[in-house]
Amino acid sequence: MTYGGRNLSSVFSWLTWTLAGIVGLLVFxxxxxxxxxxxxxxxxxxxxxxxxxxxxxGARSTWMPxxxxxxxxxxxxxxxxxxxxxxxxPNAAADGARRxxxxxxSCNACHAGPAATQGMSPPLAAQYPEVVxxxxxxxxxxNRQSAIMAAMTAxxxxxxxxxxxxHYGHQARAPLLGDTDRVVPEIVQVGSPMRNIPACVSCHGxxxxxxGAPSLEGASTSYLSAQLHQFANGVRRNDxxxxxxxxxxxxxxxxxxxxxxxxxxxxxxxxx
Amino acid sequence: xxxxxxxxxxHFWTAFLIFGGALLLGEWQMYARGPLHAWRSDPxxxxxxxxxxxxxxxxxxxxxxxxxFGYAISELALKKxxxxxxxxxxxxxxxxxxxxxxLLPVARGEASVLYTFYPPLVASPFFYLGxxxxxAGSWIWVVLxxxxxxxxxxxxxxxxxxxxxYGNVAGALLWAWTSVGVVAEILFLILPVALGLKETxxxxxxxxxxxxxxxxxxxxxxxxxxxAFYVLVPRAVGGRLYSDRMARVAFALFLxxxxxxxxxxxxxxxxxxxxxxxxxxxxxxxxxxPTFLTVFTIVASLEIxxxxxxxxxxxxxxxxxxxxxxxxxxxxxxxxxLGFGGAGGLINMSYQLNGTIHNTQWVTGHFHLIYGGAIxxxxxxxxxxxxxxxxGRPMVSARARCLQLWLWFxxxxxxxxxxxxxxxxxxxxxxxxxxxxxxDLRPMAWSVAISTVxxxxxxxSAALFLIILYRAQNLRKEGDRDFEFSRALDISEHVPGxxxxxxxxxxxxxxxxxxNYAVPIVQLATTPGSSVPAIPVGSRL
Numbered sequence: 009m010t011y012g013g014r015n016l017s018s019v020f021s022w023l024t025w026t027l028a029g030i031v032g033l034l035v036f037x038x039x040x041x042x043x044x045x046x047x048x049x050x051x052x053x054x055x056x057x058x059x060x061x062x063x064x065x066g067a068r069s070t071w072m073p074x075x076x077x078x079x080x081x082x083x084x085x086x087x088x089x090x091x092x093x094x095x096x097x098p099n100a101a102a103d104g105a106r107r108x109x110x111x112x113x114s115c116n117a118c119h120a121g122p123a124a125t126q127g128m129s130p131p132l133a134a135q136y137p138e139v140v141x142x143x144x145x146x147x148x149x150x151n152r153q154s155a156i157m158a159a160m161t162a163x164x165x166x167x168x169x170x171x172x173x174x175h176y177g178h179q180a181r182a183p184l185l186g187d188t189d190r191v192v193p194e195i196v197q198v199g200s201p202m203r204n205i206p207a208c209v210s211c212h213g214x215x216x217x218x219x220g221a222p223s224l225e226g227a228s229t230s231y232l233s234a235q236l237h238q239f240a241n242g243v244r245r246n247d248x249x250x251x252x253x254x255x256x257x258x259x260x261x262x263x264x265x266x267x268x269x270x271x272x273x274x275x276x277x278x279x280x
Numbered sequence: 281x282x283x284x285x286x287x288x289x290x291h292f293w294t295a296f297l298i299f300g301g302a303l304l305l306g307e308w309q310m311y312a313r314g315p316l317h318a319w320r321s322d323p324x325x326x327x328x329x330x331x332x333x334x335x336x337x338x339x340x341x342x343x344x345x346x347x348x349f350g351y352a353i354s355e356l357a358l359k360k361x362x363x364x365x366x367x368x369x370x371x372x373x374x375x376x377x378x379x380x381x382x383l384l385p386v387a388r389g390e391a392s393v394l395y396t397f398y399p400p401l402v403a404s405p406f407f408y409l410g411x412x413x414x415x416a417g418s419w420i421w422v423v424l425x426x427x428x429x430x431x432x433x434x435x436x437x438x439x440x441x442x443x444x445x446y447g448n449v450a451g452a453l454l455w456a457w458t459s460v461g462v463v464a465e466i467l468f469l470i471l472p473v474a475l476g477l478k479e480t481x482x483x484x485x486x487x488x489x490x491x492x493x494x495x496x497x498x499x500x501x502x503x504x505x506x507x508a509f510y511v512l513v514p515r516a517v518g519g520r521l522y523s524d525r526m527a528r529v530a531f532a533l534f535l536x537x538x539x540x541x542x543x544x545x546x547x548x549x550x551x552x553x554x555x556x557x558x559x560x561x562x563x564x565x566x567x568x569x570p571t572f573l574t575v576f577t578i579v580a581s582l583e584i585x586x587x588x589x590x591x592x593x594x595x596x597x598x599x600x601x602x603x604x605x606x607x608x609x610x611x612x613x614x615x616x617x618l619g620f621g622g623a624g625g626l627i628n629m630s631y632q633l634n635g636t637i638h639n640t641q642w643v644t645g646h647f648h649l650i651y652g653g654a655i656x657x658x659x660x661x662x663x664x665x666x667x668x669x670x671x672g673r674p675m676v677s678a679r680a681r682c683l684q685l686w687l688w689f690x691x692x693x694x695x696x697x698x699x700x701x702x703x704x705x706x707x708x709x710x711x712x713x714x715x716x717x718x719x720d721l722r723p724m725a726w727s728v729a730i731s732t733v734x735x736x737x738x739x740x741s742a743a744l745f746l747i748i749l750y751r752a753q754n755l756r757k758e759g760d761r762d763f764e765f766s767r768a769l770d771i772s773e774h775v776p777g778x779x780x781x782x783x784x785x786x787x788x789x790x791x792x793x794x795x796n797y798a799v800p801i802v803q804l805a806t807t808p809g810s811s812v813p814a815i816p817v818g819s820r821l
Contacts, residue, residue, distance in 0.1 A: 022778035041558030065799055066553025087479055198713045202720045216324045
């Protein structure tokens with residue numbers, strides 16, 4: 009018999025030997041990977057042969073103690089996407105703007121003017137709409153803790169919060185100082201790559217802007233440093249991927265001071 | 281050649297021109313994050329550049345070379361006009377459109393996700409659609425190569441398939457199967473999110489699907505170089521191919537062992553069980569077999585050449601080799617870089633040792649040395665070999681070509697060896713900024729600076745290469761001449777059926793993919809709650 013003009017027996021011997029070699033290799037590698045290797049790890053070896061094989065194969069198991077596996081409350085209920093912010097507004101833009109303007113009256117006492125640049129409430133003019141919206145929702149849902157803001161947001165509807173977000177997004181920002189005549193702290197400009205800390209500017213503007221990251225310019229030193237400390241010690245935990253908690257935990261006290269001072273002094277002082 | 285000269289030239293020129301552009305980006309990146317100037321620029325621009333560099337170098341450039349070389353081989357080895365010339369042009373245009381479609385959003389900063397995508401980062405949908413189009417264009421080439429081979433087999437029943445075509449179709453089949461991973465990742469996981477239909481993405485599953493493509497793609501890049509080792513080099517240096525049969529075994533084994541090993545890129549990924557990681561590591565070691573077969577066979581072929589040229593004694597044949605011939609230099613440099621890179625690769629693929637260099641600059645150094653070094657230097661040599669055939673004009677002086685190859689070799693070693701060192705010192709990869717005044721980083725500054733210089737030498741070499749090709753195309757026409765592949769010592773011998781076709785090897789390739797990938801993929805796809813929110817790149821309100 010022939011196959012492609014060749015003797016069939018030669019095809020068979022190639023098939024047999026190749027298959028035998030590969031199956032042998034698989035069996036050995038399988039034995040080593042699924043039995044031998046895991047058996048060297050005490051917690052796996054104690055769990056019995058079948059469990060050991062399943063775990064080595066990556067089968068789901070609940071090895072983590074339940075209280076840790078389910079760590080309670082979600083960091084935030086807000087799913088940020090551009091559609092929510094752009095199109096989730098009340099239909100008539102003008103109507104939405106009026107609504108935002110009137111709602112903002114009660115916010116401005118703390119979030120505009122000198123109160124906003126000196127106290128514990130950040131200025132909101134020109135803040136990105138998705139930032140304002142998310143923080144309002146998080147305050148309302150008690151995912152970000154503040155007795156005052158919990159009360160202020162209690163009566164706001166989803167449309168109210170969207171309208172406020174758009175209102176502040178459309179306001180003019182305080183003029184920036186620019187970096188030409190002052191030193192930018194290292195933590196702000198380059199971060200600390202060896203400690204896995206990205207530069208502030210890579211998300212918070214100047215060189216990169218990530219959706220959901222606030223602009224920080226003009227907020228008071230005390231507000232900024234308090235937020236960094238709260239992220240570091242876990243009091244504030246509404247960053248869903250722990251991006252700010254991871255960064256703040258690794259920052260030194262000196263870096264927190266430098267970053268806070270830099271951003272609070274980033275706007276031109278307003279005329280008296 | 282018959283009808284496809286313009287086709288092959290179009291592939292090669294496009295490939296090398298876009299390669300030149302991407303090379304400039306690479307050198308800029310080296311400079312930008314190196315110590316030779318203070319970094320005061322935008323990290324986003326760095327990632328934009330890395331994405332452009334990687335997309336071109338990984339998807340566009342080698343694919344065009346494999347396609348162009350494949351069309352040339354089909355006509356030259358089968359000695360008949362290419363079947364499906366129009367389709368081949370359609371594939372080329374599809375690839376060109378796909379490339380433009382992918383690179384435009386990259387240039388606009390809407391796709392700075394690197395060529396490996398890194399979900400949950402999500403870029404502009406045009407970037408992914410461009411890649412899919414590009415792959416679709418290359419699939420036309422795969423189909424044409426298979427069709428041309430089967431037409432030839434039909435006309436020549438019982439005859440042995442020419443070795444060049446055997447390797448060529450092995451590469452095409454490997455690409456067809458390995459590209460399924462990245463296309464599945466894009467179509468089923470990433471595009472629905474990029475188009476706004478979904479907000480979360482299963483990043484773990486996406487990474488597993490990408491690993492399906494990620495390692496075997498390197499062997500797809502390698503195939504043209506290996507084909508050149510076997511069918512061009514022995515003839516060019518005046519010798520014989522030591523064993524035609526060994527070459528076929530090597531091509532067949534690449535088909536089998538390239539696929540079931542991709543998880544060795546995911547040793548640090550928690551979503552895959554350690555059993556599968558070990559299985560992939562063990563099979564990765566098997567790739568050494570066709571590699572060593574090749575090194576042995578080609579060195580034996582070179583020895584034949586050396587002895588035919590009058591070399592005597594144990595080492596005398598080495599001295600007798602034509603050291604001023606570009607082909608000789610190319611294969612030597614390629615083997616030296618393959619040796620260094622391969623030794624480093626053994627550390628990468630080892631489940632335990634990998635932990636010492638995972639995600640450091642070592643890895644960047646490794647794949648630049650193997651791909652940019654050992655493989656791309658053979659792409660240059662392929663162009664030098666094919667140019668007179670396609671243009672009907674002689675090649676420019678061997679001295680210029682030798683200088684170009686020397687520059688590439690030296691530049692690549694200067695670039696990659698210090699890179700390995702900084703990796704061992706712990707410098708992470710994929711970082712836009714390093715502050716070399718920091719105490720931890722100061723010791724690395726000199727080696728990064730040397731890499732930057734190496735990159736500049738590579739730019740010089742590539743510029744010289746393009747000049748040589750351009751000059752050669754403007755020399756006086758000589759008329760067509762016959763093209764010869766290497767003759768093998770054992771050509772008169774009977775080639776076993778298994779080494780004259782692909783059925784057995786395709787069967788094994790698919791079977792091993794199933795044994796090594798089916799469980800992890802099904803497991804991840806059926807795990808509830810494994811998706812995370814996508815992070816749109818370049819998103820601004």
